[in-house]
Amino acid sequence: MDELELLKKDWQANSTKVDQHISGKEIYPMMHKKSSSIVKTLFYISIAELVFWILLNSYPYFASETYRAELAAMYGNTNVLLAITIFSYAIILTFVYLLYKSYKTISVTDNAKKLMEKILKTRKIIKYYVIYNLIMAFLSFTFAMYHTLYNNPEVSSQFAKFSDKQMFVTAILMMAFAGIFVLLFWLFYRLIYGILLRRLNKNYKELKKLEV
Template identity: 30%
Template sequence: MPEFDLDSFKKTWQEQPVQQKYDNNEILQMLNRKSRNYVKYIFWISVFEFILFSVMGLFYFFKGEETNGFLNVLEKLGAEKTPEIENTFDNIYMILKILSLIITAYFVYKFYQNYRKIRIEENLKGLITRIIQFKRTVNAFILISILLLVAFTSIFTVFIIYSLNSQNIEPKNSDLTIFIIGVILTTGLSILLIWLYYRLVYGIIMKKLDKNLIQLKEIDSQEI
């Protein structure tokens, strides 16, 4: 009986060609399906956000809490509560809310559109392009959400200053300083919370989508 050579056996086994479990077409189909699912998740999250913000906006608008909070700030700065100020603020608030909902609805539609396109896309390069476009849409949505917050705060601040000037009121330096610092801190904290929210909720899904994109590009380079 010949002597068994373990080292020779290991060398022979290592030199054997490794058979791929899946071919590129099967991998492409799996990545396509996963990518569609990730885009679908973000679409449904955005739908939930749109519905939640719409309900909250209507609730607080009819309850009048935004107006009350606004008037409290004005009164602390020495301004007088007048029907004209209330009506003007209500109109500005309504316009900004409607604008915000329109922009959110637009991105919900864009996410759905991207999902539909990826769903029927079979071409490899086309799929890569769709994913890249989707990533840009998500980044634009996050950026515009932050810009909307800054716009809301800026208009709110300008209107307070305008209301004070229209009544010829000069608030104390200490009150004005506290107000400005409060606006800056509140805006900064809100931006941080928005960034953390999108980083956690959208970021987890986008990381997985990025992995798919890397694999798709590898398959594309092999075909070339």
């Protein structure tokens, strides 16, 4: 059990308001430090994710001429692909900036109420970012499937032979695959950000107790 947990137990065990006030003063700096550390970790994770996606998208593009040609055919031309790429990275960079700003603000905040506000804001930033990525994952998967079905001669010729029943079953399977794909993304973000957000939420609840 860490020092913060011991202090909290001692604070809760004290019966007088004076003792609670003194113990609360001892607990707050440690909770502040933990909250700042969590947001700092979230910031570093976002940086790592940005680098990961850049490498994942850039290496095949520059290493394979065939891959570049397929992407150009999928999106119509390279300008559309470039615009989508810039937009996606701009969203991630905005998210990174907002997290960095939250970390810097929390680091210098010495008021419990303001610290709680910053924790809530950080949680919202993560929430919106995860929602954005889930939507983009679903749209990307759906677009890729649509392109494969209607623009790949080999695949489209096979589907042309399907009956209405077979097409219906295929559509259901495609939706199921899209759902599984998004679910895997959701689990990925829940694993990466979920643990840290739960700790941040726990700090928020403890700060509310100190404010009472």
